[in-house]
Amino acid sequence: MSNQFSGTKEIAENLAFNLEALNKYIQRIDIGIPVISECKQFKGGQSNPTYLLSGESKNYVLRRKPPGKLLKSAHAVDREYRVITALRDTPVPIPKTYHLCEDPEIIGTDFYIMEYCDGIIYWDPVAAEVNTGRRKGIFDQLNFGISALHSQDYKKLGLEDFGKDGNYIERQISRWSKQYFDSETEVLHSMHKLIDWLPNKTPKQKYTTIVHGDYRLDNVVMTENDKNMAMLDWELSTIGDPLADFGYHCLLWHIGNIDDDAAKNLGIHTEKEYLDLYLKRTKMELESEWDFYIIFSLFKVAGICQGILGRVRDGTAASDFAIQMGKRAKMFADLGWEKAKKIS
Numbered sequence: 018m019s020n021q022f023s024g025t026k027e028i029a030e031n032l033a034f035n036l037e038a039l040n041k042y043i044q045r046i047d048i049g050i051p052v053i054s055e056c057k058q059f060k061g062g063q064s065n066p067t068y069l070l071s072g073e074s075k076n077y078v079l080r081r082k083p084p085g086k087l088l089k090s091a092h093a094v095d096r097e098y099r100v101i102t103a104l105r106d107t108p109v110p111i112p113k114t115y116h117l118c119e120d121p122e123i124i125g126t127d128f129y130i131m132e133y134c135d136g137i138i139y140w141d142p143v144a145a146e147v148n149t150g151r152r153k154g155i156f157d158q159l160n161f162g163i164s165a166l167h168s169q170d171y172k173k174l175g176l177e178d179f180g181k182d183g184n185y186i187e188r189q190i191s192r193w194s195k196q197y198f199d200s201e202t203e204v205l206h207s208m209h210k211l212i213d214w215l216p217n218k219t220p221k222q223k224y225t226t227i228v229h230g231d232y233r234l235d236n237v238v239m240t241e242n243d244k245n246m247a248m249l250d251w252e253l254s255t256i257g258d259p260l261a262d263f264g265y266h267c268l269l270w271h272i273g274n275i276d277d278d279a280a281k282n283l284g285i286h287t288e289k290e291y292l293d294l295y296l297k298r299t300k301m302e303l304e305s306e307w308d309f310y311i312i313f314s315l316f317k318v319a320g321i322c323q324g325i326l327g328r329v330r331d332g333t334a335a336s337d338f339a340i341q342m343g344k345r346a347k348m349f350a351d352l353g354w355e356k357a358k359k360i361s
Contacts, residue, residue, distance in 0.1 A: 023140060025057035025069050032058060032066045032083065034124035039079075042123045043130070048116045050077060050130065064252060064325075065092055069133065076135070077115070081128035085332060095119060096179070097251040098129040100227065103174040108165045110237075110245045134247040136238040142269050144234060149284030151243060156285050157294070158245040159234055163266055164298035166248070167226045167259035176227065180256030185228075186219045186313060189261070193320030200327025205347050207354035208323075211316045214357050219313075220306040228262035230254050231321075233269070260303060263295055264310030268318065271311055272352070308360055315353030322346035 036056050043050050055071040056079075070077040082092040098117040105111065113132040121127060139146055144155050171179065181188065194212045197205075229236075230253025238247040269275065270288040280287045286294065296303060326343025 023138060024060055026060050028056065028058040028068070029066075031085075034081075039124055042118070043116070046116065048130075050115060051075075053077075064250075065094055065097075070130070076133035078112070078131050078133050079128055080131070081124065082126040084125055093252060094127050094129055096254065098131075100176065100179065100251050100254045101131065103176050104166075104169070104227075107169055107174070109169065110162055110165075110247050112247045112249070134238040136240050136246045138235055138238055140235050142234055142273065143275075143283050143285055149282075152284040153286060154243045155234075155239060156291065158239065158243060159237060160286075160291060160294050160298070162237060162245045162248050163229065163232050163263060164295050166229060166232075167224075167262070167299050167301075169227055171225075171227045171256055174227075176256065179227070179254075182225055182256060183222060185222055185225070185255075185257035186261055187216065189257070189313070189317065190215050190219070193317050196324045196327075197320045200323045200330070202323075202326055202330055202343075205319070205323070205350050208316070208319055208346070208350040210354050211312070211319075211350060211357060214354075215313060215316060218309055218357075218360075220309055222258045224259050224301055225256060226259045228255060228257040228259060230262065230265075232262065232266045259299070260301070260306070261310050261313060263292075264307070265314035265317060267291065268311070268314050271315070271356075272349075308356065312353050312356050312360075315349050315356070319346045319349035319353065322349060 036053060039056075040052050044052070051072040051074075053070045053072055057069050057071075059067045059069060064083075065080050066083055068079040068081075070079055080094055080097065082094055095117060098114055101111050102114045105113065112134050115130040115132070117127075117129040119127045139155070144152050147155070171177065190212070197208055197212070229248065229251065231250055232248065236248065236250045237245055238249065240246050267288060270280070270291075273279075275283065275285075275288070277287045277289075280290075285291075292303070292307070295301075322343050323346040326340070326346060329340050329343055
């Protein structure tokens with residue numbers, strides 16, 4: 018799996034841009050980045066195309082909006098840049114940012130430049146690339162990252178207008194329902210049922226923090242000694258319910274059918290151990306609403322996958338893997354509805 022996603026490749030023709038124009042721009046604005054001699058595209062990612070910029074003695078990363086027809090709420094590189102920059106002096110592991118360009122005349126779409134974190138990305142969801150003895154430490158660091166994020170005071174970081182305070186789940190249901198319908202390529206009956214079911218079961222929001230929106234192992238760069246170096250892919254970040262964000266992060270145990278015995282054999286935490294560790298670190302409390310957060314998260318990931326399939330339909334998806342990802346929308350929606358029926 019890692020060979021399919023890790024490393025770089027030659028830039029896809031529809032995602033190429035003028036390197037000379039980029040060099041002229043970064044020299045003109047003087048942000049401390051030398052002339053870029055080479056640019057390649059990272060293999061991973063279906064959403065915002067990401068590039069490795071090679072300078073004389075240092076590498077950088079450029080993320081941009083994809084060209085073409087885009088969904089209104091998607092590909093917000095300006096929001097990514099803003100939240101990463103705001104978190105720079107906190108315990109949250111993030112890459113250093115250099116510059117945001119909102120002038121599409123430079124390379125065709127908005128983009129930002131950040132540091133290249135030279136570490137390890139585990140593409141397998143349980144870090145099968147390493148032996149079982151190391152996995153619990155990796156998951157502890159994974160837990161540390163999201164716990165640190167959810168412990169930050171977003172108002173003190175100047176992010177009070179980064180999202181609305183309260184009613185996060187309700188707004189998310191509306192957002193992903195709209196994206197689903199805008200991207201619908203076939204009727205997913207379980208998705209329609211979840212869209213009707215979720216608003217009537219939504220718990221009252223207890224906490225409000227910065228949420229990542231898509232936090233998982235392959236969105237984290239680890240060091241060789243298994244420390245969390247940088248959290249990546251902040252496109253879906255906003256102000257919201259951290260328990261919902263953590264529920265989405267914990268889908269691994271549900272999608273992968275990882276019960277306590279399986280977790281022990283894999284060398285990772287059980288879901289309860291992982292949840293308890295998070296609650297201890299964040300000092301949050303959880304009552305009976307955990308099942309709802311898992312069902313909501315399955316609905317959300319189904320909406321994300323359907324959005325990818327919609328971009329395939331519209332010709333704007335950024336990788337060959339997009340078709341395969343998009344087709345998983347039905348699986349997630351079906352699993353969510355099966356769980357919802359048990360607590361209805």
